Amino acid sequence: MNWIDYRSARPYNYSRSQIAPFPEKAVLTLNAEESQLLAEMALSVPANPYNTKEQELFIRHAAGIARAFSASSAAFIRRELEHGFGAVLVKGLPVDEDLPETPPVGGSLPVAYKKTFISEAMLVALGVLTGAEPFNFRQEGRGKAPLIDNIVPVQALKSQRGAGGYDNNFPFHCESAWHRKRPDYLILLGVREAPGAYTLVFSVEMFEGTSWLEEAGKIKDWFRLKAPDLYLQMENAGIPMGTARYSFAPPLEKEGDTVRLNINFNGTDCISEEAVQWLSALEDFVEAKTAGTIITSGDALILHNYNTCHTRTGYKPTFNGEDRWFLRGYFKKDLWERRKDGHEHNTDGTAIHDLVNAGWMTPEGTLTMEFSKYVFEPDETRKLDGHLNELAALAFNYTPISGTRIV
Known part of the structure; x- marks a missing residue:
């Protein structure tokens, strides 16, 4: 099969000079009393x-x-995420008053970099309100996999279309759409704003009254989503992917009377030129219907990762x-759900037997804490040779280990 890389076939050229405001119906502003209570609780963690x-x-x-949010705030967030716009902009959150300088690199922070962690507590609390569990991918933070990612501009990554980049408009995407542990929800919480740095959101609501609702049920096998280049580079350097390289979910997927998004305009292969044209028309529609906001200190943007896709504009740090x-x-809601039998790397059960003998898996099919050192220390994985290296690559497909939250 000669797949066509969509982004190569259709170079990105959107100016984004016209950005509609984020819809007011999806904005929740906390009152001062609620914000003060949350701040006091966060400072006591x-x-x-x-x-x-x-x-x-x-x-x-x-x-x-999370349980201290008012019943009306919690209900608003859940309702708008599941049955409304698919994204909620929460304003008026408490913030850390004594902030250090913006860190020079993203990912994790040194343990003593900040004096207080109000913003981090708000991020996790809002995530808990969705009914999901916090987690991260091993490859994030270039292998350091922090529970919470700090996203900042990095001069060496100026042109990267992703975390750290800033000198370009980034194409729309659902977060980690190809991954077996794709997030159900994504939260972006502002620490410091940058004038002109817009976060953009597209919602399935914008398909209402258009022919795209019909198109969602037609396209089945024209596309494949693929892993980011960074993940492939890390795999080649000895850090196994932990998931298949490709997912064959269509960009628009019919689910009952609704549509789910499986979009990454920067990481999709097309089966033909007709498929390229179809995806290009969809991208034109998404870009024309976008809504945006500048995430400021005290703002949190909560995104349903199947009902919306998102991106950012370029800016000048x-x-x-x-x-x-x-x-x-x-x-993710089913973070610790075990893989079902019949995993593509395990058709005869031999590999599972070997994982049990290596002490990395229980007879019931769950990874043991003995394997956790390979999750937290990538260099340990690189030391494995031959069959053990192959087994480790398989074991990563069964992460996270309960309590580790790293996939």
Whole structure:
């Protein structure tokens, strides 16, 4: 099969000079009393989210903060995510008052970089309100896999269309759409804003009254989503992917009377030129219907990762310590659900037997904590040779290990 890389066939050329405002119906503004209560609870959390040993304690306390949101706020968030626009902009959240400079690189932070963790607590608490669990991918943070990603401009990544990049408009995408553990929800929480740095959102609501609702039921096998180049580079360097390289979900997928999005205009292969033209028309529609907002300090944008796709505009950082800085968190409802029998790497059961003998899996089919060192220390995986290396690549397809939250 001679697949056509969509982005190569249709180079990106959207100016985004006209951006519609984020819909008011999907904006929730907390009152001062609610915000103050949340701040006091966040300041009392006795854990540091950047200390791996304290992460579970931090999450438990953040879950308690989630219960402190008013019933009306919690109901608004759930209703709008599941049955409305598919995204909610929460404003008026408490913020850390004594902020250090914007870090020079993203990912995790040194344990002592910040004095307080109000923003991190708000991120996790909002995620808990969705009914999902926080997690991250091993490859994020270039292999350091923080529970919470700090996203900042990085000079060396200026032209990258992803975290760290800033000198270009980034195509629309659903977060990690090809991955077996695709997030159900994504949260972007502002620490520092950058004038002109818009986050854009497209919702399935925008298909109402258009022919795209009919198209969603027609397209089946014209496309494949693929892993980002960074993940492939890390795999080649000895860090197994932990999922298949490709997913064959169509960009628009019919589910009952609704449409699900499986979009990544920067990471899709097309089966033919006709498929390229179809996807190009869809991208034109998405770009024309986008809504945007500048995420400021005290804002959190919660995205349903099947009902929306999102992106950012290019912007110009100054690298003076006051540049754009936001937190990113992934949340999934069935995070610890075991893989079903019949995994593509395990057709005869031999590999599972070998994983059990290696001490990496229980007879019931769950990974043991013995394997966790390979999750947290990528260099340990690189030391494995021959059959053990192959087994580790298979084992990563069964992550996360309960309690680790790393896929």
